[in-house]
Amino acid sequence: MNATQTPSEGFDHLFGDDHADIVADAPVCIDVDDVSVVFNMASEQLNSLKEYFISLVRRELFFKEFRALNHISFQVRKGEAFGLVGTNGSGKSTMLKVIAGVLEASEGHVAVTGSIAPLIELGAGFDMDLTARENIYLNGALLGYTREFIDSHLDEIVDFAELRDFMDMPLKNYSSGMVARIAFAIATITEPDILIVDETLSVGDFLFQQKCERRIQELVESNNVTVLLVSHSIELVERICDRVCWIEKGQQRMIGPCQEVCDAYKALGSS
Numbered sequence: 566m567n568a569t570q571t572p573s574e575g576f577d578h579l580f581g582d583d584h585a586d587i588v589a590d591a592p593v594c595i596d597v598d599d600v601s602v603v604f605n606m607a608s609e610q611l612n613s614l615k616e617y618f619i620s621l622v623r624r625e626l627f628f629k630e631f632r633a634l635n636h637i638s639f640q641v642r643k644g645e646a647f648g649l650v651g652t653n654g655s656g657k658s659t660m661l662k663v664i665a666g667v668l669e670a671s672e673g674h675v676a677v678t679g680s681i682a683p684l685i686e687l688g689a690g691f692d693m694d695l696t697a698r699e700n701i702y703l704n705g706a707l708l709g710y711t712r713e714f715i716d717s718h719l720d721e722i723v724d725f726a727e728l729r730d731f732m733d734m735p736l737k738n739y740s741s742g743m744v745a746r747i748a749f750a751i752a753t754i755t756e757p758d759i760l761i762v763d764e765t766l767s768v769g770d771f772l773f774q775q776k777c778e779r780r781i782q783e784l785v786e787s788n789n790v791t792v793l794l795v796s797h798s799i800e801l802v803e804r805i806c807d808r809v810c811w812i813e814k815g816q817q818r819m820i821g822p823c824q825e826v827c828d829a830y831k832a833l834g835s836s
């Protein structure tokens with residue numbers, strides 16, 4: 566399937582390996598239908614908030630439109646591991662934010678069935694002044710967990726993150742890798758319907774990255790959890806994903822079986 570195909574066309578024959586075959590008949594749980602995202606950006610370079618307001622009051626401030634996503638369409642089935650690849654600034658995170666409901670599409674629609682655990686922006690859903698323990702409850706509540714549920718799973722979360730000695734330290738004193746550990750541990754303590762993983766894992770050390778990858782693989786193998794993965798590690802995408810969508814400079818370049826799309830994407834480097 567290429568960028569010009571509609572999402573409902575030519576879908577089923579694209580699955581290659583065993584896991585992909587298993588989920589090929591599952592119901593669609595993410596339907597991205599002709600989505601565009603347009604950002605308004607100030608057309609002049611303004612150096613301070615003061616300059617901005619003066620220009621605004623004088624009606625001298627003009628905006629130009631920037632299309633971060635241009636008519637993107639794809640469907641993801643329940644239990645599928647779906648990757649998004651593309652070079653820097655191509656719109657992958659923007660796409661994830663629209664799916665997670667953090668950002669509204671300027672045009673088109675996204676329909677999502679099920680609960681989402683979004684690991685998109687590191688620290689989103691956390692209060693850096695609170696301790697890690699307090700943040701586990703705060704972030705857990707945002708993911709829909711009750712206090713009783715967190716109480717009974719706290720040890721498991723802390724053990725997975727391997728940060729038992731740091732639970733009463735404010736999160737602002739954590740390194741980015743430590744924040745990622747807490748965020749990943751909370752998000753995957755149960756099986757969310759949809760797990761969205763952006764570059765969150767890249768700040769973790771290699772041991773923690775391996776642990777997260779194993780956990781993601783377990784969730785994928787359960788056939789119940791849909792995983793949406795954005796990573797610049799093409800090897801990680803190749804290991805985890807069934808299908809991949811390549812978005813380049815806001816345009817949908819290619820969608821299909823993981824290896825096929827990854828090979829085409831990697832060929833960018835040799836052209």
Ligand SMILES: Nc1ncnc2c1ncn2[C@@H]1O[C@H](COP(=O)(O)OP(=O)(O)OP(=O)(O)O)[C@@H](O)[C@H]1O
Nearest residue numbers: 604605606633651652653654655656657658659660
């Ligand atoms: N709030 C915003 N306002 C204006 N432009 C934005 C905003 N958010 C993103 N953009 C722009 O949209 C484009 C796509 O950004 P996005 O973060 O989705 O890319 P990406 O593919 O995830 O990039 P990377 O691989 O570097 O993380 C970029 O040019 C970025 O500057």
